[in-house]
Amino acid sequence: MKVLHLVPSIAAVRGGTSIAVIEMVKSLRAIGIDAEIVTTNDNGKTLLDVPLHRLIDYEVEGEKVPVRFFPRFSPPIHAMREFAFSGSLTIWLWQHLRDYDLMHVHAIFSYPATIAMTIARQQNIPYVNSPHGLLCQWSLQQGAQKKHIYLNLLEKANLFGAKAIHVTAMQEQVEIELLGWSLKTIVRPLGLQIPPAIADAREQLHRMLDIPSQVPIMLFLSRIHPKKGLDYLLPALGKLRDRHFAFVLAGSGDPEYEAALEQLLQAHHLGDRTYKLGFVTGIKKNICLQGSDLYVLTSHSENFGVSVLEALAAGTPVLITKGVALAELVRSQQLGWVVDLEIDAIAAAIAQSLDQPQVNQQIGDRAAKYIAEHYTWNKIAVNLQQLYI
CATH class of the missing domain: 3.40.50.2000 (Glycogen Phosphorylase B;)
Structure with a gap:
């Protein structure tokens, strides 16, 4: 064919x-x-x-x-x-x-x-x-x-x-x-090629960013765009600035919008704990996904959310909003948090994640296993073939 x-x-x-x-x-x-x-x-x-x-x-x-x-x-x-x-x-x-x-x-x-x-x-x-x-x-x-x-x-x-x-x-x-x-x-869902596990990803990420090993890392890795709800996420993080955490912002977008986000970071006193990596690929991307403690995507709408799937496959719990189409999967399989696109709700879920590192590890292990069993591209390709016939 x-x-x-x-x-x-x-x-x-x-x-x-x-x-x-x-x-x-x-x-x-x-x-x-x-x-x-x-x-x-x-x-x-x-x-x-x-x-x-x-x-x-x-x-x-x-x-x-x-x-x-x-x-x-x-x-x-x-x-x-x-x-x-x-x-x-x-x-x-x-x-x-x-x-x-x-x-x-x-x-x-x-x-x-x-x-x-x-x-x-x-x-x-x-x-x-x-x-x-x-x-x-x-x-x-x-x-x-x-x-x-x-x-x-x-x-x-x-x-x-x-x-x-x-x-x-x-x-x-x-x-x-x-x-x-x-x-x-x-x-028919999308899939992913699961990269090899990096045994010391967390240590590598902390060294790369020069962050003390005990500081949890919140990761946003996606296109920087108004659709992604960063104007909700950053104020939510600002509410938790008395807590120990670092925020990694990995992605690129329109320069004017990036400038507006910089002002938002400063307004919520997050500049000293935010690490802007730009667009990342390859080993650097895998280190970010596997080395972070929580992946966050607070989008208005996502028809799927490949980056969410990548984080789960890396064994990282996710916090997503109800507009992300994988929300039902995350909720039903207990792979993280699904919240309304609302500042206080986002802040409360992040706080809960910060308070339970051992539970986070259990969630991450369960997520990696589930994605490997159900969402590899090889499995998805067979489903697409049936669609074409």
């Missing part, structure tokens, strides 16, 4: 979706599906330095995946650049989409995704769409008027034309059902 995965960007700066698509294709190829990626050379404010128009073996952390890149039109206007227009991608899709048995489209409200589904409908090529949270209520409320027009003029027909709408959690399925469209949604 030959499957084409289309995604507007696979740049790491675009966050979890880009990473998930790469891992998805790797795992599908491992079980015998001829899967490829087609995308643009988008890299946020810049462009990836990659060969264009031809299939290449694109290397990510030592592993290769077949990718075909096309140039993204790059005007200085932010909104147009984010739309990732690509004329040559359009032409290629029109000429070659028939070479594939099925297309899996990742995202909506983006030129590559919209034009790909439109061409597939015209050529009667089956396709699956993964909206990756873009049909959830919080996302639809951002730029609501423009999205309403876009949905009704273009995307609604594409969504109804899909073989299935692939959602990654029951919570995302429920939110899509609120639209009242009766779309055919099928739940």
